[in-house]
Amino acid sequence: MRTKQELSAAIRRERRAALVVNAHSRRGRQLYEETRSRLVAAGFTLLATCPVDRPVELEQRLAAAVDLGPDLLVAAGGDGTIGTAARLLAHRDIALGLLPLGTTNNFARTVGIPLDLDAAVAVLTDGKVIDVDLGLVGSMRFTNHVGVGLSADVMLSTPPRLKRVVGRLAYPATALALLARHRPLRAAVRAEGREHEFVTHQLYVANGGFHAGRVITADANADDRLLVAYPVGGPTRRGLLRDTARNAATGHRRTLGDEPFLAVRELWLETDRPAPVEVDGEPYGETPVRIGLDPNALRVMAAADSPDR
Structure with missing residues (x-):
């Protein structure tokens, strides 16, 4: 595992990311193309761009994106999308990037991610990697x-x-x-x-x-x-x-x-x-x-x- 500082530097330098958008979420369908375009304009090399229309396929698509080995997995959607991505990334040497497109966006608010799309993309380009706790219910x-x-x-x-x-x-x-x-x-x-x-x-x-x-x-x-x-x-x-x-x-x-x-x-x-x-x-x-x-x-x-x- 790289240190948080090393991972932050790799993201800023290499801009290797994968994008998964929950197109079934409230705003995901309308904003998929815009989200992809803004990440490319920000200099990211997208190893995968996956709009997910069927919720039952979300975890599989996220797991496939993780398997490509990006430094940053960008999950665009609501709290359900973010929660699924977080479970897959727990204790992995990959940072989670949040683009809050959901209904309440609780986790994005908790970690201080702006709800405005341009401002959220700016966090991905100019921010840093931090670590946060996850809860456990059962396993x-x-x-x-x-x-x-x-x-x-x-x-x-x-x-x-x-x-x-x-x-x-x-x-x-x-x-x-x-x-x-x-x-x-x-x-x-x-x-x-x-x-x-x-x-x-x-x-x-x-x-x-x-x-x-x-x-x-x-x-x-x-x-x-x-x-x-x-x-x-x-x-x-x-x-x-x-x-x-x-x-x-x-x-x-x-x-x-x-x-x-x-x-x-x-x-x-x-x-x-x-x-x-x-x-x-x-x-x-x-x-x-x-x-x-x-x-x-x-x-x-x-x-x-x-x-x-």
Whole structure:
């Protein structure tokens, strides 16, 4: 493995990259040609350019691009695309380049990648390689979060066409439709020798600073060796709606020391009945689950002034 400095220098000098675009994502289809053209104009030699129209083919196309041995794998799409690429690149001598074309772009926001396409390409040309943590649920790595309860039902139920039309508003719209018949969970979180119990419709475990395109807390990030577990609301539907709105409005002013956040390295989560689990917006299974960290598992091309532990 090269050092981060050596890999950064190789990317700037050689500009050897592979591009995979999720053309099924909200903006990917319209921006594929533009994305490819801008990378070529920036001096990159593209070993592969792969638009992926069928989600079932995404992992295969990403793996094929990795096998070509680029210094930089540029993944253009939403959080699902980025998460799949991150799992493939964990502990590899290849940096992940992000072009955020999705609905919420949580991981791109967490690592400070601009949502503007020109600015994101500039990070690939002028930035540096940093390493960040990945979460672990079972043996599966994740970039952003694990959701238990209503969010898993929402991910299973949100129509893809609705996401393309209204963007991230598709998720709260679907959640409101499901909430009327949703039952709260009694969830137990065991971590660091203590047990915490919550009665809630929704519980998250985050590896990073953003969820649903909004700040979770001012001091959470993907390079702090911490997971952040927190319920949203209590047993009532009104409480869920109230806390969802409060979190969106005040996340930038809250810290990990505030209630109800639990900042830990590993936890065991179980519920009073098997509950659906989603990982980075994809169905995973059911509770109980063990969730932990894979520290410094992923190399990412980030802005030149990005902090790096």
